[in-house]
Amino acid sequence: MNITICSGTGTGPNELTAFDTALLNAGIIDYNLIYLSSSIPAGSTIERKQFHALPDEIGHKLYVVIAKQIETVPGNSAWAGIGWTQEKARGRGLFVEHHGKSQLQVQNDIQTSLGFMKKNRQINYGDNNEMLIGIECVEQPVCAVVLAVFKSQRW
Helix, strand or coil: EEEEEEEEEEEEHHHHHHHHHHHHHCCCCCCEEECCCEEEEEEEEEECCCCCCCHHHHCCCEEEEEEEEEECCCCCCCEEEEEEEEEEECCCECCCCECCCHHHHHHHHHHHHHHHHHHHCCCCCCCCCEEECCCCCCCCCEEEEEEEEEEEEEE
16 A cells, blocks of 8 residues: 655634645645544555645545644644654554644654554564644644545545
8 A cells, every 4th residue: 555645734714724725735635534543554655745636536535644733823833743663574554643832742742652652562663754844823823734645435
């Protein structure tokens, strides 16, 4: 399975429109998002790149792990990040998603979670990887999103 890691930020007149704009800027347009948890299937490859929505997939289900942070207070920031690790031999692994008000907080949370989860499993995972994005609130609400996109599917 090919999994795409993408990110985006957005601003809008309210929280929902900021989220919609962040998804749009990540390349995710007009899908019904189905949230997944932390498992990467065996045989998976992960690539950091912009997601490209296909016009004929409007309304399809899109299976994702998502980190999302919204901020409405001017001067504060919204940060989101996904971390992951994979077993080199089989490609299976773990995702963690975190969000917060600072890059350092999100990075620390990702590393702490992956370290703890790796200790609890009898699998030889590789190095930790991460993708983070942030945006400062100036006037209107803002949103930061990072997504691991698994696949789309018709209803």
